[in-house]
Amino acid sequence: MKNIIEIIKTRRCVREYRDDTISDEDIKFLINCAKYAPSGFNLQPWSFIVIKNKRIMQEISERGKKSFIPMLEPIKNTSQKIEDFLDYLKTEGTDTFYNASKLNLM
Template sequence: MTDNIKNIEENISNAVLDNIYQRRSVRNFSDKGISDEIVKEIIRAGTYAPTAVNKQPWRFVVIKNKQLIEEYDDRAKKAFLAAYKDTENPDLAKFVQFLSKPSTRIFYSAPVLILVFASPDVINEHDCALAAENMMLAAQSLGIGSCWIGLAEGLGYDIEFLKEVGVPEGHKLIAPLIFGYPTKQNLKAPARNADVILKWIN
């Protein structure tokens, strides 16, 4: 079955598949800004994700102010360190060490930060993750890089931050996303493990 997957990769191609396979997590951005029109189009693509009983639970906060993005970068780092400073998990400990460096920027000086929240009446929070993936794929198709910044999840528990960015009570931060034009184009994805099917039943 692994060989069959490889054969499919070699023989099937279209614009949608190419876009998926070319998407990479980008952490180096040029100084070029993204227009409001394009940001709105990326969000629109997010709203076309699948959604349980058509709840459309996604809500978005868009931040393009560079100074604020830097400030929230620091606050996200502090929140993560406060939550995991005493962790015994070796992987988390590496992140603690990484974030303890003053020079570390988890938003990588990206020109746009979009926070995807789930509304209080959400049935399935995965809907918002699907919206985030749509947004990253839409960005890729427009020549824009993106990255899901899981290290910023602590902002979702920062009550003062939520008030500052106008998020009503009961909303949950699902996906902190950064967007910008990459400094390098045509980045190659690491090799994917083709042996991922647990069972194939005909």
């Protein structure tokens, strides 16, 4: 149990990626592990999509920006982090996935 608590306390979001290749075998293994996450009534309703195509990832990122910006504009003055993120989203060429090599959607 102590190990689980340590993992929870030290988990961080990643916003910088290396260009290392992740094998399809590793991706399948991780998706299989994710299936064990709890779900209501044990329905396990998930589907997974792995996107490797950079052009498609960029298109999804651009669409995400168009959704995020109107949601954040009304509250931009409530937090410096929100204001900074809004500026980031408005900057041409930025990627909401921080240049990750793959995009996993669930």
